[in-house]
Amino acid sequence: MFVSLDWLREYLDIPTDINIDEFADRITAASAEVEGIRALGADWGELITVGQVLEINSHPDADKLRLATVDHGADTPSTVVCGAPNLAVDQKIAFAQEGAMVTNPANGQLTKLKKAKIRGIESSGMVLSEAELGLSEAHDGILVLHESAPIGETLKNHLGDIILDVHVWPNRPDMMSMLGIAREIGTILDLPLAEPALTTPEENNSLGGDPVIKIADTDDCRRYSGIVIENLYNGPSPKWLQTRLNAAGVRSINSIVDITNYVMMEIGQPLHAFDLNSLQGAIEIRRAKTTEQIVTIDGETHKLDEEVLVIADSSGPIALAGVMGGAKTEVTESTTSILLEAAHFNPALIRRCAQRFNLHSEASRRFERGLSSDLVEHAAHRALNLYKVICGGAQNSNFVDEYSKPPTRPSIAITPQDIERVLGISIGSSEITRILDSLGYALDEQNDCFEVVPPSWRTDVEIMEDIAEDIVRLIGYDNLPAEPISGPIPLWESDDSQRQDKIIDSFCQAGFQEIISYSLTTAEQLSKVLPDGHLENYPPMSLQYPLSSERAVLRTSLRHSLLETASQQLKEDTRQVAIFEMAPIYLKNKSDHHTEKQMLCAAVLGHELDRWGQPTDITFDFFRAKGLLDSALAGLRLDYKYVETSNSDPSAEVTYGFSNSILVCHKDETFGVIGDVRADIANEFGIEIPVTLIDIDTAVLIQALNERNIPHIGGNTPVVEHDISVIVDKATPANNLIEIIESAPLVKRVEIFDIYEGEPFNENEKSVSLRIQWQAPDRTLTGGEVQTFLAKILKNIKQQTGGIMRT
Numbered sequence: 001m002f003v004s005l006d007w008l009r010e011y012l013d014i015p016t017d018i019n020i021d022e023f024a025d026r027i028t029a030a031s032a033e034v035e036g037i038r039a040l041g042a043d044w045g046e047l048i049t050v051g052q053v054l055e056i057n058s059h060p061d062a063d064k065l066r067l068a069t070v071d072h073g074a075d076t077p078s079t080v081v082c083g084a085p086n087l088a089v090d091q092k093i094a095f096a097q098e099g100a101m102v103t104n105p106a107n108g109q110l111t112k113l114k115k116a117k118i119r120g121i122e123s124s125g126m127v128l129s130e131a132e133l134g135l136s137e138a139h140d141g142i143l144v145l146h147e148s149a150p151i152g153e154t155l156k157n158h159l160g161d162i163i164l165d166v167h168v169w170p171n172r173p174d175m176m177s178m179l180g181i182a183r184e185i186g187t188i189l190d191l192p193l194a195e196p197a198l199t200t201p202e203e204n205n206s207l208g209g210d211p212v213i214k215i216a217d218t219d220d221c222r223r224y225s226g227i228v229i230e231n232l233y234n235g236p237s238p239k240w241l242q243t244r245l246n247a248a249g250v251r252s253i254n255s256i257v258d259i260t261n262y263v264m265m266e267i268g269q270p271l272h273a274f275d276l277n278s279l280q281g282a283i284e285i286r287r288a289k290t291t292e293q294i295v296t297i298d299g300e301t302h303k304l305d306e307e308v309l310v311i312a313d314s315s316g317p318i319a320l321a322g323v324m325g326g327a328k329t330e331v332t333e334s335t336t337s338i339l340l341e342a343a344h345f346n347p348a349l350i351r352r353c354a355q356r357f358n359l360h361s362e363a364s365r366r367f368e369r370g371l372s373s374d375l376v377e378h379a380a381h382r383a384l385n386l387y388k389v390i391c392g393g394a395q396n397s398n399f400v401d402e403y404s405k406p407p408t409r410p411s412i413a414i415t416p417q418d419i420e421r422v423l424g425i426s427i428g429s430s431e432i433t434r435i436l437d438s439l440g441y442a443l444d445e446q447n448d449c450f451e452v453v454p455p456s457w458r459t460d461v462e463i464m465e466d467i468a469e470d471i472v473r474l475i476g477y478d479n480l481p482a483e484p485i486s487g488p489i490p491l492w493e494s495d496d497s498q499r500q501d502k503i504i505d506s507f508c509q510a511g512f513q514e515i516i517s518y519s520l521t522t523a524e525q526l527s528k529v530l531p532d533g534h535l536e537n538y539p540p541m542s543l544q545y546p547l548s549s550e551r552a553v554l555r556t557s558l559r560h561s562l563l564e565t566a567s568q569q570l571k572e573d574t575r576q577v578a579i580f581e582m583a584p585i586y587l588k589n590k591s592d593h594h595t596e597k598q599m600l601c602a603a604v605l606g607h608e609l610d611r612w613g614q615p616t617d618i619t620f621d622f623f624r625a626k627g628l629l630d631s632a633l634a635g636l637r638l639d640y641k642y643v644e645t646s647n648s649d650p651s652a653e654v655t656y657g658f659s660n661s662i663l664v665c666h667k668d669e670t671f672g673v674i675g676d677v678r679a680d681i682a683n684e685f686g687i688e689i690p691v692t693l694i695d696i697d698t699a700v701l702i703q704a705l706n707e708r709n710i711p712h713i714g715g716n717t718p719v720v721e722h723d724i725s726v727i728v729d730k731a732t733p734a735n736n737l738i739e740i741i742e743s744a745p746l747v748k749r750v751e752i753f754d755i756y757e758g759e760p761f762n763e764n765e766k767s768v769s770l771r772i773q774w775q776a777p778d779r780t781l782t783g784g785e786v787q788t789f790l791a792k793i794l795k796n797i798k799q800q801t802g803g804i805m806r807t
Contacts, residue, residue: 001165001166001167001168001175001176001181001248002163002164002165002166002247002248002249003163003164003165003166003178003181003248004161004162004163004178004244004247004248005020005161005162005163005164006161006162006247007178007244007247007248008178008181008182008185010194010196011178011179011182011186011193011194011195011196012182012185012186012189012191012192012193012194013191013192014185014189014191020037020162021037024037024164026188026189027164027166027184027185027188029473029476029477029478030184030188030473030474030476031175031184031185031188031473032166032167032168032169032172032175032181032184033166033167034164034165034166034167035165035166035167036164036165037162037163037164037165038162038163038165039160039161039162039163040135040159040160040161040162040163040247041133041155041156041159041160041161042156042160043101043103043110043134044100044101044133044154044155044156044160045100045101045154045156046154047096047097047098047099047100047101047113048094048095048096048097048100048102048128048133048154048155048156049072049073049094049095049097049151049152049153049154049155050072050073050092050093050094050095050145050149050150050151050152050153050154050155050158051070051071051072051073051092051093051094051095051127051151052070052071052072052090052091052092052093052151053068053069053070053087053088053089053090053091053093053127054069054070054071054077054089055068055069055089056068056069056087056088056089057069059081059119059121060119060120060121061119061120061121062118062119064083065081065082065083065118065119066081066082066083066087067079067080067081067082067121068080068081068082068087068127070093070095070125070127071151072095072097072125072151072152073151073152073153074097074152078095078097078124078125079123079124080095080123080124080125080126080127081118081119081121081123082126082127082142084127084129084141084142085140085141086141086142086144087127087141087142091142091144091145092144092145092146092147092149092151093127093128093142093143093144093145094127094128094133094142094143094145094155094159095125095126095127095128096113096125096126096127096128096132097113097124097125098113098114098115098124098125099112099113099114100112100113100126101113102126102128102132102133103131103132103133103134104132105129105131105132105137105139108134113125113126127142128142128143129141129142129143130143133155135243135246136246136251136252143239144239145158145159145239146239146240159243161247163247166181170369171369171460172369172460173268173366173369173370173371173372173459173460174268174371174372174457174458174459174460176268176365176366176369177264177265177266177267177268177269178248178265178266179195179196179266179267179268180268180457183440183457187438187439187474188474190438196266196267196382197382197385198378198381198382198384198385199381199382199384199385199388200381201227201380201381201384201395201398201399202395202398203398203399204398209228209397210228210397210398210400211226211227211228211282211283211339211397211400212281212282212283212400213225213226213282213283213284213285213400213402214282214283214284214285214286214402215284215285215402215404216284216285216286216287217286217287218404218405219346220285220286220287220309220321220345220346220349221285221309221321221343221344221345221346222344222345222346222373222403222405222407223343223344223373223376223401223402223403223406224283224285224341224342224343224344224401224402224403225341225342225343225376225377225380225399225400225401225402225403226283226339226340226341226342226397226399226400227339227340227380227384227395227397227398227399227400228276228337228338228339228340228395228396228397229337229338229340229384229387229393229394229395229396230276230336230337230393230394230396231336231337231392231393231394232255232256232335232336232337232338232387232391232392232393233255233390233391233392233393234254234255234256234331234333234334234335234336234391235254235255236252236254236255237252237254237255237258237259237390238255238390241255241258241259241262241390242258244262244265245258245261245262245265248265250265250362254331254333255390255391256273256331256335256338256387256391257273257331259383259386259387259390259391260272260273260340260383261362262386263379263382263383263386264362264363264366264379265362266382267375267378267379267382268366268371268375268379268457269342269366269371269375269376269378269379270322270362270363270366270367271340271341271342271379271380271383272319272325272340272341272363273331273338273339273340273341274318274319274325274329274331274338274339274341275329275330275331275332275335275337275338276335276337276338276339277335277337278328278329279313279318279329279339280313280314280315281313281314281315282313282314283311283312283313283339283341284311284312284313285309285310285311285312285321285343286309286310286312287306287307287308287309287310288304288305288306288308288309288310288317289304289305289306290304290305290306292304292310292316292317293317294310294316294317294318294319294320294326295326295327295328296320296324296325296326296327296359297324297325297326297327297330298324298359299327300357302320302357304317307352307353307356307549308320308349308353308356309321309322309345309346309349309350309353311341313329315328320353320357320359321343321345321349321350321353322343322345322349322350322353322363322364322367322368323350323353323354323357323359323361323363323364323367324359324361324363324364337396340380340383340384340387342375342376342377342379342380342383343376344371344373344375344376345367346545347367347368347369347370348368348544348545349545350364350367350368351364351368351547352545352547354368370459370460371459372456372457372458372459373403373406373407374456374457375457376401376403377399377401380399409453409454409456410453410454410461410462411451411452411453412451412452412453412454412461412462412463412464412467413449413450413451413452413464414432414449414450414452414464414467414468415448415449415450416428416429416432416448418464418468419432419467419468419471422464422465422468423468423471423472423480424480424481424483425475425479425480425481427471427475429445429448429450432450432471433445433450435470435471435474435475436450436452436467436470436471438474439455439458439470439474440454440455440457440458441453441454441455441467442455452467454466454467495706496702499702499705499706500582500598500698500702502636502705503582503600503636503698503701503702503705504582505635505751506632506633506635506636507580507600507602507632509631509632509635509751509752510628510629510631510632510635511578511628511631512578512579512580512602512628512632513578513579513580514579514580514581514582515562515565515579515580515581516581516583517561517562517564517565517581517583518551518561519554519555519583519584519586520543520546520551520552520553520554520555521550521551521552521553521554521555521560521561522549522550522551522552522553523535523539523540523552523553525560525564526540526553526555526556526557526560528560528681528684528685529557529559529560529563529656529657529681530556530557530653530656531653531656534653538556538587538588539588540553540554540555540556540586540588541553541554541586541588541594542554554585554586555585555586556585556586556587556588557585557599557601558581558583558585558599558600558601558695559601559657559693559695560685561581561583561601562579562580562581562601562602562603562693563603563677563681563682563685563687563691563693564685565579565603566579566603566605566685566687566691567685567686567687570605570686570687570689571686574606575606575607575609575615576606576607576609576620577603577604577605577606578602578603578604578606578625578628579602579603580600580601580602580603580694581600581601581602582598582599582600582698583598583599584596584597584598584599585597585599597697597699598697598698598699599695599696599697599698600672600694600695600696600698600701601693601694601695601696602625602628602629602693602694602696603691603692603693603694604620604624604625604628604691604692604694605619605620605687605689605690605691605692606619606620606689607619607620607689608620619689619690620690620692621676621690621692622660622674622675622676622692624692625674625692625694626674626692629664629674629694633664634733634735635735635738635752636705637735637738637739637742638666638701638704638705639666639667640664640665640666640671640704641664641665642662642663642664642665643662643663643664643665643670644662644663645661645662645663645673654670654673654695655673655675657675657677657678657681657693658673658675658676658677658678658693659675659676659677659678659679660675660676661673661674661675661676662674662675664696666700666701666704667704669700669704670700671696671697671700671701671704672694672695672696672697672701673694673695674692674693674694674695675692675693676690676691676692677690677691677692677693717775717776717777717778717779717780718775718780718781719748719773719774719775720773720774720775720781720786721771721772721773721774722771722772722774722786722790723753723769723770723771723772724769724770724772724790724794724805724806725754725767725768725769725770725805725806726767726768726770726794726797726803726804726805726806727761727765727766727767727803727804727805727806728765728766728768728797728801728802728803729764729765729766729801729802729803730757730763730764730765730766731764732801732802732803734752734755734768736800736801737752737768737770737797737801737803738750738752738770740793740796740797740800740801741770741772741793741797743796744789744792744793744796745789746774746775746776746781746789747772747773747774747789748773748774748775749772749773750770750771750772750773751770751771752768752769752770753769753770753771754767754768754769755767755768755769756769767806768803772790772793774786774789
């Protein structure tokens with residue numbers, strides 16, 4: 001946001017000799033980051049001054065040119081040639097002397113002004129337009145200054161300004177206004193704030209008809225107000241107003257529209273003016289219909305649906321709520337009567353609409369951050385004041401304010417001890433009171449405990465920590481003590497977390513690749529992998545305000561995620577796919593109870609490769625996937641078995657979508673299923689080759705792992721790690737080596753990191769490389785102890801498998 005220092009001085013008595021760099025640093029440290037500083041008029045120098053037109057004469061050789069005699073503070077006036085149609089006697093103007101640097105409107109570059117003859121008349125200077133000063137692109141007339149401008153004063157002193165480029169954080173919509181920035185700076189510099197003038201609307205039954213306003217859903221639009229203003233002057237805005245808008249980066253349009261933009265930049269509340277004579281019937285704030293469309297003021301046509309919030313009259317939509325007005329009711333050159341809108345809309349709806357139509361306006365940027373609904377009345381009263389003062393407008397209706405659901409501001413209990421616990425420094429009650437009072441908080445102190453209510457404009461303050469943040473930013477983050485983190489640091493993960501890591505490691509070692517996918521999806525995608533009617537009986541949890549229609553509900557299965565990823569990998573020409581994901585699914589039953597369940601799902605598909613690594617026509621089958629699963633479960637040293645199942649019941653969720661499948665069980669409890677996906681379901685995801693899915697209930701699998709009773713070594717003593725390679729018979733399962741090693745004393749963890757077959761070993765031999773971790777609960781193991789343990793392990797391996805250590 002561009003912040004004019006000259007504009008700020010309307011609300012704060014900022015010293016004229018303030019150091020701008022230090023000023024910007026203080027704002028950045030305590031409030032919002034100042035990303036840039038631009039000195040408006042820095043290029044004007046001493047040769048561009050305030051002048052006054054004393055006399056105008058015709059040019060002898062050009063009908064459209066005139067000779068202007070200008071007093072610019074020198075000993076004698078200067079005569080210049082000027083073609084501006086708005087030049088008049090007694091005007092105060094910006095005058096450039098010979099040698100001044102002015103902007104060339106054709107290319108935007110600075111050019112040194114030289115004395116020149118124009119149609120035979122020597123011109124010793126130039127009366128400047130806004131474009132030649134670099135203020136705007138306006139070049140159809142000269143810049144006319146206020147009559148109070150002192151003749152001879154340098155223009156940079158009279159009209160120059162400092163523009164701050166301030167980055168406002170998304171949680172601070174109150175600072176997206178000059179008044180909000182002024183409020184913050186006033187607190188930082190301890191300066192009193194001067195509020196802008198307001199006009200309270202009259203309440204009079206003799207006024208014209210009041211606007212009829214209907215809100216279809218107060219969740220979409222909490223507040224909507226309207227007032228009719230007539231007899232408005234509709235032309236160029238006063239120069240001071242245009243200057244303010246230009247400084248804020250807003251283009252001046254006409255006096256009616258400029259006032260709505262000015263109030264938005266000043267107070268932060270977007271307004272919209274509808275041409276009153278173009279409206280038909282009542283104003284309704286509702287969702288659009290799928291058959292409707294709207295032409296916005298930029299001339300673009302947009303097709304609408306029920307996801308879009310609109311302002312409508314009896315003829316249909318007349319504005320995209322909070323984003324952009326419609327061309328049918330926009331203010332034109334002939335407009336003299338308006339319906340002024342001030343409203344509070346659902347931030348998520350505004351954000352989605354702006355993103356969908358790529359219409360990011362100053363209004364939408366403010367609405368989507370969550371403005372205070374209290375700004376509505378304040379902004380409308382300010383605009384009414386300006387319409388009366390600038391445009392000579394007259395109120396012709398009562399102020400109609402539909403506001404059925406005013407928010408309740410939170411009351412937050414805090415104590416100095418709470419602040420010290422959060423910030424790490426002790427702050428006295430009097431200092432807390434001073435800071436919060438300066439920020440506009442309402443405080444009620446009783447027995448060193450504060451009941452704090454944030455000001456209406458601070459929609460971001462909800463909890464005690466928010467208040468602590470406000471306190472510390474004014475005290476100064478640099479004043480916080482630099483101390484190391486104190487308190488206990490957890491040394492161990494939970495047993496379940498370690499088991500999950502072990503499962504993931506085992507699947508990776510078996511040849512799977514882990515993926516992470518979105519937990520949000522659509523009901524349509526879920527329906528592809530779930531039985532008919534399942535979503536109706538057990539509907540997924542949906543987001544109230546999703547950022548995208550493709551991420552609207554929480555998934556109740558991982559199967560669609562694996563199939564989506566597998567399909568994408570095939571499109572990227574991946575020849576063999578073996579992927580898995582361990583993640584939660586989110587379930588909701590008929591009683592509306594919510595549960596979260598950890599699952600593991602894997603997908604196996606692809607083509608066998610020939611000896612040169614090229615894909616063949618032979619595709620992976622069920623047994624390839626089962627082999628990978630066997631390898632993963634073997635790495636977990638889990639006793640399991642496969643149980644055949646019937647697919648005759650199409651409603652059975654566990655086997656739904658498989659052309660053939662078997663259950664995976666530990667003892668008598670089923671913890672997973674493996675099966676070939678039906679071709680029609682695979683085709684739904686763009687997969688045209690066989691694909692096998694594995695679906696495992698992680699909680700049941702972890703429980704089965706816990707029943708193995710593997711001793712757990714706790715403590716905070718160092719872990720000693722050692723790698724070995726053992727040569728064994730090719731037929732010996734590598735898992736047997738893990739079992740032998742884990743049975744040895746003080747072994748914390750064993751994992752296989754390499755299996756090698758080939759030269760220099762015999763055809764019936766292989767080398768298995770393992771990493772062993774030892775840990776004693778009460779001491780640091782010595783190298784000698786580890787070598788003793790290792791010798792016993794190698795002896796047991798040789799006795800039980802015939803394996804020997806590779807040297």
